[in-house]
Amino acid sequence: MLDVKIPEGKLSEKWTHYKGHCKLVNPANKRNLEIIVVGTGLAGASAAASLGELGYQVKAFCFQDSPRRAHSIAAQGGINAAKNYQNDGDSVYRLFYDTIKGGDYRARESNVHRLAEVSTNIIDQCVAQGVPFAREYGGLLSNRSFGGTQVQRTFYAAGQTGQQLLIGAYQALERQIALGNVKMYNRHEMLDIVMVEDKARGIIARDLITGNLERHFGHAVLLCTGGYGNVFYLSTNAMGSNVTAAWKAHKKGAFFGNPCFTQIHPTCIPVSGDHQSKLTLMSESLRNDGRIWVPIKKEDSRKAKDIPETERDYYLERRYPAFGNLVPRDVASRAAKERCDAGYGVGTSKQAVYLDFTEAIIRYGKIEIGKKGLTTISESDIYKLGVDVVKEKYGNLFDMYQKITGDNPYEVPMRIYPAVHYTMGGLWVDYELMTSVKGLYCLGEANFSDHGANRLGASALMQGLADGYFVIPYTVGNYLADEIRTTNISTNHPAFAETEKKVNDRIEQLMQIKGTKSVESFHKRLGKIMWEKCGMARNAEGLKQAISEIQNLKKEFWNDVRIPGSIYEMNPELDKAGRVADFIELGELMCLDALTREESCGGHFREEFQTSDGETLRQDDKFMFVSNWEHKGEHEWELIKEELKYEEVKPSKRSYK
Amino acid sequence: MEQKSISLKLKVWKQKNSQTKGSFETHSMNDVSTEMSFLEMFDVLNEKLIQEGKEPIAFDHDCREGICGMCSMYINGRPHGPWHETTTCQLHMRAFNNGETIVVEPWRANAFPVIKDLIVDRTPFDRIIQAGGFISVNTGNAVDANSLPVEKSKADASFAAAACIGCGACVAACKNSSAMLFVSAKVTHLALIPQGDPERKTRALDMVAQMDKEGFGACTNTGACEAVCPKGISLENIARLNKEYLLAGLTSEL
Ligand SMILES: Cc1cc2nc3c(=O)[nH]c(=O)nc-3n(C[C@H](O)[C@H](O)[C@H](O)COP(=O)(O)OP(=O)(O)OC[C@H]3O[C@@H](n4cnc5c(N)ncnc54)[C@H](O)[C@@H]3O)c2cc1C
Ligand code: SF4
Ligand code: FES
Numbered sequence: 001m002l003d004v005k006i007p008e009g010k011l012s013e014k015w016t017h018y019k020g021h022c023k024l025v026n027p028a029n030k031r032n033l034e035i036i037v038v039g040t041g042l043a044g045a046s047a048a049a050s051l052g053e054l055g056y057q058v059k060a061f062c063f064q065d066s067p068r069r070a071h072s073i074a075a076q077g078g079i080n081a082a083k084n085y086q087n088d089g090d091s092v093y094r095l096f097y098d099t100i101k102g103g104d105y106r107a108r109e110s111n112v113h114r115l116a117e118v119s120t121n122i123i124d125q126c127v128a129q130g131v132p133f134a135r136e137y138g139g140l141l142s143n144r145s146f147g148g149t150q151v152q153r154t155f156y157a158a159g160q161t162g163q164q165l166l167i168g169a170y171q172a173l174e175r176q177i178a179l180g181n182v183k184m185y186n187r188h189e190m191l192d193i194v195m196v197e198d199k200a201r202g203i204i205a206r207d208l209i210t211g212n213l214e215r216h217f218g219h220a221v222l223l224c225t226g227g228y229g230n231v232f233y234l235s236t237n238a239m240g241s242n243v244t245a246a247w248k249a250h251k252k253g254a255f256f257g258n259p260c261f262t263q264i265h266p267t268c269i270p271v272s273g274d275h276q277s278k279l280t281l282m283s284e285s286l287r288n289d290g291r292i293w294v295p296i297k298k299e300d301s302r303k304a305k306d307i308p309e310t311e312r313d314y315y316l317e318r319r320y321p322a323f324g325n326l327v328p329r330d331v332a333s334r335a336a337k338e339r340c341d342a343g344y345g346v347g348t349s350k351q352a353v354y355l356d357f358t359e360a361i362i363r364y365g366k367i368e369i370g371k372k373g374l375t376t377i378s379e380s381d382i383y384k385l386g387v388d389v390v391k392e393k394y395g396n397l398f399d400m401y402q403k404i405t406g407d408n409p410y411e412v413p414m415r416i417y418p419a420v421h422y423t424m425g426g427l428w429v430d431y432e433l434m435t436s437v438k439g440l441y442c443l444g445e446a447n448f449s450d451h452g453a454n455r456l457g458a459s460a461l462m463q464g465l466a467d468g469y470f471v472i473p474y475t476v477g478n479y480l481a482d483e484i485r486t487t488n489i490s491t492n493h494p495a496f497a498e499t500e501k502k503v504n505d506r507i508e509q510l511m512q513i514k515g516t517k518s519v520e521s522f523h524k525r526l527g528k529i530m531w532e533k534c535g536m537a538r539n540a541e542g543l544k545q546a547i548s549e550i551q552n553l554k555k556e557f558w559n560d561v562r563i564p565g566s567i568y569e570m571n572p573e574l575d576k577a578g579r580v581a582d583f584i585e586l587g588e589l590m591c592l593d594a595l596t597r598e599e600s601c602g603g604h605f606r607e608e609f610q611t612s613d614g615e616t617l618r619q620d621d622k623f624m625f626v627s628n629w630e631h632k633g634e635h636e637w638e639l640i641k642e643e644l645k646y647e648e649v650k651p652s653k654r655s656y657k
Numbered sequence: 658m659e660q661k662s663i664s665l666k667l668k669v670w671k672q673k674n675s676q677t678k679g680s681f682e683t684h685s686m687n688d689v690s691t692e693m694s695f696l697e698m699f700d701v702l703n704e705k706l707i708q709e710g711k712e713p714i715a716f717d718h719d720c721r722e723g724i725c726g727m728c729s730m731y732i733n734g735r736p737h738g739p740w741h742e743t744t745t746c747q748l749h750m751r752a753f754n755n756g757e758t759i760v761v762e763p764w765r766a767n768a769f770p771v772i773k774d775l776i777v778d779r780t781p782f783d784r785i786i787q788a789g790g791f792i793s794v795n796t797g798n799a800v801d802a803n804s805l806p807v808e809k810s811k812a813d814a815s816f817a818a819a820a821c822i823g824c825g826a827c828v829a830a831c832k833n834s835s836a837m838l839f840v841s842a843k844v845t846h847l848a849l850i851p852q853g854d855p856e857r858k859t860r861a862l863d864m865v866a867q868m869d870k871e872g873f874g875a876c877t878n879t880g881a882c883e884a885v886c887p888k889g890i891s892l893e894n895i896a897r898l899n900k901e902y903l904l905a906g907l908t909s910e911l
Contacts, residue, residue: 046796049796050795050796053795053796064719064725064727065717065727065778065779065780066779066780066782066783066823067783068725068726068783068823069719069720069725069726069727070725071719071720071725073720073724073725073726074720074722074724074725083802083803085803121797121799123802124799124800124801124802125794125796125797125799126802127799127802127805127852128792128794128798128799128800128852129791129792129794129852130791130792130815130819130846130847130850130852130853132812132813132815132816132819132846132850133802133812134812134816135806135807135809135812135813136809137809138806139806139807139808139809139812140803140806141802141803157816157819158816160724160820162724163724163820163822164816164819167819170786171786171790171791171792172791172794172796174783174786174787174790174791175787175791175793177783177787178787178788184783186780186783209772238719238720238721238725239718239719239720239721240719272660272692273660273690273692273693275690275692275693275697275698275700275701276697277694277696277697277700277721278721280721280722399742400722400723400747403740403743403747403748403749404694404747404749406692406749406751469796470796470797473796518704518707518708520700520704521704562707564706564707564710564711564712564713565712569673569674569773570674570715570772570773570776572713572715573707573713
């Protein structure tokens with residue numbers, strides 16, 4: 001059964017207690033222990049670098065041409081930490097509380113408290129590495145607000161926070177590579193876990209340039225392979241983000257936790273046509289200054305600037321006066337969908353709402369006048385001064401918007417719509433970040449931990465780096481201390497040969513189908529089913545239909561997919577085929593999970609469970625648990641529950657009104 | 658924005674692998690929406706090629722947001738194509754006219770051999786970083802983040818240099834295939850903040866030595882790199898690198 005391994009003691013003392021009592025590995029033994037790190041985004045790069053520094057022998061893998069390109073690079077808005085530099089009442093407890101509440105009481109208290117505790121170390125570490133966070137004129141660090149909180153605790157580097165944090169972790173990693181502590185395998189894809197007896201002991205990876213399969217041994221294996229939002233085809237994730245590593249682990253016995261918990265981000269650039277390959281996020285930080293509205297009149301086709309103030313509905317400010325435009329993402333997304341479905345949407349597709357900066361621009365313009373002591377000045381000059389301020393804050397986002405849409409957001413309000421963004425679900429892990437398979441760990445977005453049913457903005461970067469820099473170096477040692485007598489297992493061991501053969505057979509099977517439809521076309525169809533039936537709103541009937549549609553899609557895929565080229569060469573279509581095949585299976589499990597969870601919480605909105613004013617209705621008496629799914633066979637899973645016990649926080653109705 | 662449909666001719670580089678010689682292939686495309694991104698236009702083309710039983714064109718890409726630095730196409734004689742400070746993935750078909758012929762090649766540089774079609778090997782950039790593009794601080798060593806104030810103007814300039822995405826367009830644009838803009842951006846990022854100060858000298862010397870070893874050419878200050886850099890990394894960084902390098906050379910103990 002599930003052993004969560006939560007340390008004894010008061011919540012606020014658990015991590016300290018754990019660190020003081022966990023087993024250690026002495027430096028001489030560390031040199032003989034090999035650790036495989038799959039994925040070098042924020043979670044993987046920080047883990048690989050830190051473990052290399054400690055003296056372990058690390059092998060790290062990524063499918064891009066360099067670790068610097070992981071999806072983490074695209075994070076825009078910022079990273080949270082309970083530094084309380086703004087003296088506005090923040091504390092470790094408040095960050096912990098906000099995260100638990102933001103997750104709609106479906107996260108594990110002990111993990112979240114640890115996350116809040118180490119958040120402050122992350123900022124120190126990153127600054128020491130040279131991460132150029134935004135600063136005030138006095139030279140100290142600047143902060144901004146994100147959704148779901150009432151303090152300013154978000155650290156940022158313009159709209160490129162993920163880039164700067166990843167470059168910091170990447171540089172630390174490259175330093176360890178140069179020192180010989182880490183060996184990097186880029187353009188490699190992990191395709192299976194090798195189990196020797198009941199422990200994870202290595203991986204099978206494919207060299208994406210030559211197509212050759214490779215065997216790699218490790219005393220422990222860490223999966224840091226990111227989220228699976230691309231199961232919806234269209235999402236804000238990078239094109240290559242996929243579930244394959246986690247899915248292979250799932251099939252080797254790792255439980256999948258809360259697979260249906262998906263985050264739909266409220267502010268993304270709307271779909272422009274059938275050619276659409278991905279969706280682009282407009283950072284949540286924009287909601288600091290932008291106001292969201294739709295016309296009060298249905299199907300109003302006037303231009304935004306021709307709609308007078310009195311005929312605009314600032315629906316978030318109207319419905320949620322306490323948090324206004326800064327309500328959490330799930331709440332803001334549903335509210336946008338509600339308005340568009342009711343016929344108030346804007347733009348040609350009518351599937352969009354306005355994000356308007358006019359007022360902020362004028363406000364900033366006036367402040368500049370004050371600063372500069374100007375007296376007689378025209379309205380257009382005020383506007384220009386304001387534009388300069390907004391440019392400094394969000395320039396790269398505004399430019400991106402203009403390149404994609406062709407509209408100038410300094411002059412006309414942005415059009416935005418919700419899009420799939422993040423997956424709270426993932427491989428189940430215990431307090432030590434170990435999956436239900438011994439010696440197999442999971443870090444970052446790939447695990448289910450910390451965010452419950454809804455993640456607050458700027459908390460994913462925090463979690464990835466907490467896991468990699470500050471948690472795994474302790475917890476993996478606690479396991480490896482008992483492994484110092486395990487000498488390296490030869491990759492000629494039958495377990496390696498068997499696993500490699502299975503991987504190879506599957507690749508050959510894919511290539512032999514020689515059907516008529518492209519991999520992409522299957523991915524698009526899967527995405528459509530998922531978005532319509534397992535997206536922002538779900539119901540039992542739709543989910544049942546989705547399951548049978550996905551099962552049929554799977555059959556069709558394995559009979560009719562066409563993969564050009566051959567195995568032993570660079571073949572992006574073949575790489576994609578393996579990933580889409582896994583997404584199809586995952587899609588089915590997500591729908592099953594959504595169907596089983598008969599309540600609404602966070603991003604999981606079951607239409608049957610809502611209040612009269614359209615808010616989520618949790619069923620705490622029945623569903624206060626993490627849904628863990630154990631793979632039993634084709635289309636077969638068993639549900640294993642981790643009951644959630646709230647010792648510190650009292651779950652209440654989550655209200656932002 | 659108003660949506661139009663255009664027709665195009667594409668001349669694209671095809672090359673099986675690093676051992677074989679490549680050549681151009683021509684494709685006609687009709688009904689290309691001007692709202693598509695340049696890479697979405699390639700998606701549509703590849704879908705068509707697969708339907709026709711042909712091999713699609715391989716190209717590098719991931720974020721499609723102009724930040725990962727993975728996309729790398731040399732479009733009509735210019736890395737990343739015609740738009741100022743824009744990566745290939747952010748370029749949209751609005752930039753082209755009906756009936757136009759577009760020529761697409763991989764980055765061309767000895768240090769960046771072609772792997773397949775439009776994909777090149779940019780690992781030399783990683784090795785340059787390995788040579789010194791970091792601050793030697795282990796996890797857990799850090800002091801409080803606000804214990805060392807950094808002048809805002811310096812922090813901002815450091816950030817501007819750190820915005821480099823490592824795409825290699827600067828190398829592709831340079832007639833000498835020099836990597837000076839890339840190296841100078843990293844040296845500047847770390848030289849302008851106090852945390853980077855202790856390793857300033859060795860960093861500049863070691864990174865330049867590695868750059869030479871990788872087979873990048875010399876910098877003759879033509880400015881072609883700055884003109885195509887999608888992140889607006891300026892030539893001032895190269896001037897700073899030269900200064901850092903000279904100073905380090907003069908003062909390093911032998
Ligand atoms: C547009 C956007 C903006 C965001 N902004 C923010 C923000 O402002 N603040 C915030 O906190 N969060 C933000 N997020 C979320 C956050 O960026 C991610 O959750 C986080 O970066 C994930 O990091 P990771 O290390 O877990 O995974 P990733 O960065 O996705 O890295 C995954 C790694 O695994 C590798 N990999 C995957 N599969 C395999 C395999 N089979 N074999 C080998 N390697 C493999 C990849 O190569 C890669 O190196 C944003 C997300 C998006 C999409
Ligand atoms: S300096 Fe500019 S062109 Fe060169 S790698 Fe960096 S971002 Fe690309
Ligand atoms: S695909 Fe990431 S920069 Fe173009």
